[in-house]
Amino acid sequence: MADMDIRPPSGSRKQKRIAGRGNSARRGGKAGKGDKGQNSRSGGGVRPGFEGGQMPLYRRIPRKGFSNFPFKKEYVVVNVSTLDKKFADGETVSAETLVEKRIVKSKSDKVKILGNGELSKKLTVEVEAISRQAREKIEKAGGSVTGEADTKDKEGNVDGE
Numbered sequence: 624m625a626d627m628d629i630r631p632p633s634g635s636r637k638q639k640r641i642a643g644r645g646n647s648a649r650r651g652g653k654a655g656k657g658d659k660g661q662n663s664r665s666g667g668g669v670r671p672g673f674e675g676g677q678m679p680l681y682r683r684i685p686r687k688g689f690s691n692f693p694f695k696k697e698y699v700v701v702n703v704s705t706l707d708k709k710f711a712d713g714e715t716v717s718a719e720t721l722v723e724k725r726i727v728k729s730k731s732d733k734v735k736i737l738g739n740g741e742l743s744k745k746l747t748v749e750v751e752a753i754s755r756q757a758r759e760k761i762e763k764a765g766g767s768v769t770g771e772a773d774t775k776d777k778e779g780n781v782d783g784e
Contacts, residue, residue, distance in 0.1 A: 699732045703760050704740020712744040
């Protein structure tokens with residue numbers, strides 16, 4: 624076994640072909656760069672972001688003004704009808720219970736209860752936000768809304784102001 628030579632399979636170790644070393648190197652003449660033009664010259668080519676004279680993307684996008692994106696609040700919406708289906712009478716609706724019942728994916732999701740549908744059960748609701756209609760339906764069914772669930776009217780005033 625010691626006398627055997629270990630070699631890679633033939634053809635697996637190709638030598639790198641260098642361009643522009645004369646015709647005998649099989650890449651002479653124009654060295655694979657075609658005829659004339661900007662990209663055939665040494666140092667030729669265009670800078671990053673150049674679009675051939677068209678107005679480049681980085682200049683087409685507006686850069687001024689204010690964006691509220693970093694401060695945007697996104698809520699997972701849950702309707703009253705969903706609460707009626709998934710919760711029993713007297714239960715508490717919170718981020719943890721919504722995750723347990725697979726209505727919301729994560730505890731860190733902010734939940735807003737909307738008033739779509741009917742509610743026939745007495746529930747205690749503890750969520751980040753709730754619509755006025757949903758609050759009315761929950762209280763009408765004998766339930767209560769606690770926590771930071773503030774309802775704002777169209778002018779942005781919180782209830783009781």
